[in-house]
Amino acid sequence: xxxxxxxxxxxxxxxxxxxxxxxxxxxxxxxxxxxxxxxxxxxxxxxxxxxxxxxxxxxxxxxxxxxxxxxxxxxxxxxxxxxxxxxxxxxxxxxxxxxxxxxxxxxxxxxxxxxxxxxxxxxxxxxxxxxxxxxxxxxxxxxxxxxxxxxxxxxxxxxxxxxxxxxxxxxxxxxxxxxxxxxxxxxxxxxxxxxxxxxxxxxxxxxxxxxxxxxxxxxxxxxxxxxxxxxxxxxxxxxxxxxxxxxxxxxxxxxxxxxxxxxxxxxxxxxxxxxxxxxxxxxxxxxxxxxxxxxxxxxxxxxx
Amino acid sequence: xxxxxxxxxxxxxxxxxxxxxxxxxxxxxxxxxxxxxxxxxxxxxxxxxxxxxxxxxxxxxxxxxxxxxxxxxxxxxxxxxxxxxxxxxxxxxxxxxxxxxxxxxxxxxxxxxxxxxxxxxxxxxxxxxxxxxxxxxxxxxxxxxxxxxxxxxxxxxxxxxxxxxxxxxxxxxxxxxxxxxxxxxxxxxxxxxxxxxxxxxxxxxxxxxxxxxxxxxxxxxxxxxxxxxxxxxxxxxxxxxxxxxxxxxxxxxxxxxxxxxxxxxxxxxxxxxxxxxxxxxxxxxxxxxxxxxxxxxxxxxxxxxxxxxxxxxxxxxxxxxxxxxxxxxxxxxxxxxxxxxxxxxxxxxxxxxxxxxxxxxxxxxxxxxxxxxxxxxxxxxxxxxxxxxxxxxxxxxxxxxxxxxxxxxxxxxxxxxxxxxxxxxxxxxxxxxxxxxxxxxxxxxxxxxxxxxxxxxxxxxxxxxxxxxxxxxxxxxxxxxxxxxxxxxxxxxxxxxxxxxxxxxxxxxxxxxxxxxxxxxxxxxxxxxxxxxxxxxxxxxxxxxxxxxxxxxxx
Numbered sequence: 001x002x003x004x005x006x007x008x009x010x011x012x013x014x015x016x017x018x019x020x021x022x023x024x025x026x027x028x029x030x031x032x033x034x035x036x037x038x039x040x041x042x043x044x045x046x047x048x049x050x051x052x053x054x055x056x057x058x059x060x061x062x063x064x065x066x067x068x069x070x071x072x073x074x075x076x077x078x079x080x081x082x083x084x085x086x087x088x089x090x091x092x093x094x095x096x097x098x099x100x101x102x103x104x105x106x107x108x109x110x111x112x113x114x115x116x117x118x119x120x121x122x123x124x125x126x127x128x129x130x131x132x133x134x135x136x137x138x139x140x141x142x143x144x145x146x147x148x149x150x151x152x153x154x155x156x157x158x159x160x161x162x163x164x165x166x167x168x169x170x171x172x173x174x175x176x177x178x179x180x181x182x183x184x185x186x187x188x189x190x191x192x193x194x195x196x197x198x199x200x201x202x203x204x205x206x207x208x209x210x211x212x213x214x215x216x217x218x219x220x221x222x223x224x225x226x227x228x229x230x231x232x233x234x235x236x237x238x239x240x241x242x243x244x245x246x247x248x249x250x251x252x253x254x255x256x257x258x259x260x261x262x263x264x265x266x267x268x269x270x271x272x273x274x275x276x277x278x279x280x281x282x283x284x285x286x287x288x289x290x291x292x293x294x295x296x297x298x299x300x301x302x303x304x
Numbered sequence: 305x306x307x308x309x310x311x312x313x314x315x316x317x318x319x320x321x322x323x324x325x326x327x328x329x330x331x332x333x334x335x336x337x338x339x340x341x342x343x344x345x346x347x348x349x350x351x352x353x354x355x356x357x358x359x360x361x362x363x364x365x366x367x368x369x370x371x372x373x374x375x376x377x378x379x380x381x382x383x384x385x386x387x388x389x390x391x392x393x394x395x396x397x398x399x400x401x402x403x404x405x406x407x408x409x410x411x412x413x414x415x416x417x418x419x420x421x422x423x424x425x426x427x428x429x430x431x432x433x434x435x436x437x438x439x440x441x442x443x444x445x446x447x448x449x450x451x452x453x454x455x456x457x458x459x460x461x462x463x464x465x466x467x468x469x470x471x472x473x474x475x476x477x478x479x480x481x482x483x484x485x486x487x488x489x490x491x492x493x494x495x496x497x498x499x500x501x502x503x504x505x506x507x508x509x510x511x512x513x514x515x516x517x518x519x520x521x522x523x524x525x526x527x528x529x530x531x532x533x534x535x536x537x538x539x540x541x542x543x544x545x546x547x548x549x550x551x552x553x554x555x556x557x558x559x560x561x562x563x564x565x566x567x568x569x570x571x572x573x574x575x576x577x578x579x580x581x582x583x584x585x586x587x588x589x590x591x592x593x594x595x596x597x598x599x600x601x602x603x604x605x606x607x608x609x610x611x612x613x614x615x616x617x618x619x620x621x622x623x624x625x626x627x628x629x630x631x632x633x634x635x636x637x638x639x640x641x642x643x644x645x646x647x648x649x650x651x652x653x654x655x656x657x658x659x660x661x662x663x664x665x666x667x668x669x670x671x672x673x674x675x676x677x678x679x680x681x682x683x684x685x686x687x688x689x690x691x692x693x694x695x696x697x698x699x700x701x702x703x704x705x706x707x708x709x710x711x712x713x714x715x716x717x718x719x720x721x722x723x724x725x726x727x728x729x730x731x732x733x734x735x736x737x738x739x740x741x742x743x744x745x746x747x748x749x750x751x752x753x754x755x756x757x758x759x760x761x762x763x764x765x766x767x768x769x770x771x772x773x774x775x776x777x778x779x780x781x782x783x784x785x786x787x788x789x790x791x792x793x794x795x796x797x798x799x800x801x802x803x804x805x806x807x808x809x810x811x812x813x814x815x816x817x818x819x820x821x822x823x824x825x826x827x828x829x830x831x832x833x834x835x836x837x838x839x840x841x842x843x844x845x846x847x848x849x850x851x852x853x854x855x856x857x858x859x
Contacts, residue, residue: 032600119480123502123816186594187666194487196817272666273594275817276502 124200
């Protein structure tokens, strides 16, 4: 375990995740002819929530109380498995654990809704579970294709066997499309759906627990936004090494998270919300596409 | 073509002896007096066979002077431009009348309201639950009776609970409360859904959270001159419509002719209000399906309309323009020219936005095929305005009951046959376009002259009906003039009162995901309506929905 890198990653995650959400809100606002809130707005929201009282539904169990903190920790743990601004990732061979954490935290929201005891929360939770069941396979498959291609189980840039290839392109596209769901924004915000479910799985959370859930959501999204960097480093020419390589990696990380934020904002402002059924159809196609990456990685080495 | 006289003749042939007297009111409106026991049969024949639209129903208390009550059913034949008031007398001591609701379900709410506010019992009514007053309001206290004073708060009934209807197989379903305060419907209304998974199998409805007794206040505390301002505050969106409908009914009763320039300005204000209302709805509807860019863009254009209203009247909303006798403020020439330039720009901007927004794939997917209302149901429940026109019922009071300057303008009434939310959206979108054109014509052809002349004399005890096509449909104000500078009876029938009872029909079978936009698609205005509850349990019924054709004409 590389502790300095881990500390850097965690600090980065906590500081940058709400800012990225602020950026998303800003871009969306600009696309809608609005000025939009300041970049720091999501931070202000979280701080405000932390100062408020906690109201829990009658008969709320232990699970409902610890769930927000658990969710936050799971999201933070994802940053132990992935290289961000650095070349190295804090933990070696953590690729599989990263995938598992991503899947697990998606289902945590479903559990949160189901345990709230509120009809809207239950519906939101069940929608989240269905959506996660549909989308997580694409995430798993596209990331597995990436790991296969790299020939290592570490989500970093140190093992530079990566070169531009067919698997990489297909897996990257499938990953980016799945990312739209992971962001939890329109058109795939069916589980929260303010105007339909008045917040869905979040409906019974308030105060600090809600702040933790929101921060967890932002951090999880940022972790997912960090992955495209690994695809992008394939674009760095083979001759570049040493400090120049480190600087290029840092720059590409910034490009990666900004690009993902832009993508989510664009999808958000140019679409109406999908129904669950339409979202399912969309992801059936994405899953087939991501399987294609796996097929190429296994059976058509020449294409990579 | 049938005329109103033909309609009366047919009724006379069909019900010999049932019709006691036929009298002519102002401007061709007819008053037909019926035997009390014949009410349901005549109503059924007039509404179902002769295809009259149910406009309103009201009761009035004449106990002090004549020792009786009356109940009036008002039906309209849009095609002939006819309005007929069917009246039956309810003697004191036997305060009941046979309910028409079993034969024509459209009368449901109206008869319950008469029961609740006047204490006249509709015998045989299948659903005599409370409509307007709160759960703890005493059952034997009737706010619209002349003897009722509204100074002191009434005694309340302890342990009051509203009897919601439970479906027979309720055990297997979840209950999802929708309201009384819901994120997306910004007014108090309570739907109670029974859901199977996400599919709605039954819907029950409770309204009345906003009942303010404005009509009573008008009768007891206000004069003819001041009522328009209360009328305008019935609704925060379509205030002028109520002001106009009241003024129209009063001027009709007085046999008064409004000055020409005032007629133009009135029509202009009504159309500006329609544009702002429809743009507001289009924005809210797109927000309801998660397309917030639509909300922002429609409201961006709407903001220009708000500025236009401010330029012409001094107010963004609640213009305070329409009063009996004319309008309160004139429009200066320089403002007219500025407004004309503004309208031309708005027209271009709106056209561009409309093409971009309605062409959006995900938006169409969300709106097509949901909240279906068949043409038969639209007629059966006499729904109004865009809801009716989206189900192929071609009615428009501006064209069929010409008032103010409308006969001088060229405009079309968009009609769709899809019957779904998409069709309602398209109707409103093109309605807006026509309205912008009307405002343009009105500004271009505004005649000279005075804008207000006082009404000298208002004869007492004249019944008249004012009909105005508001953004949500025909607004009907039923009026009986009184002797002492105020109305004897004033009954406001906002269009949502006609449209809201059909929402459970649209909702059953839909999913929770679509509930908001389906309820939203009738453009409900609860503060206008404040009344309601219908149950439908047509579980599992299949419907064929043709969303095709709804988008014709966009490209």
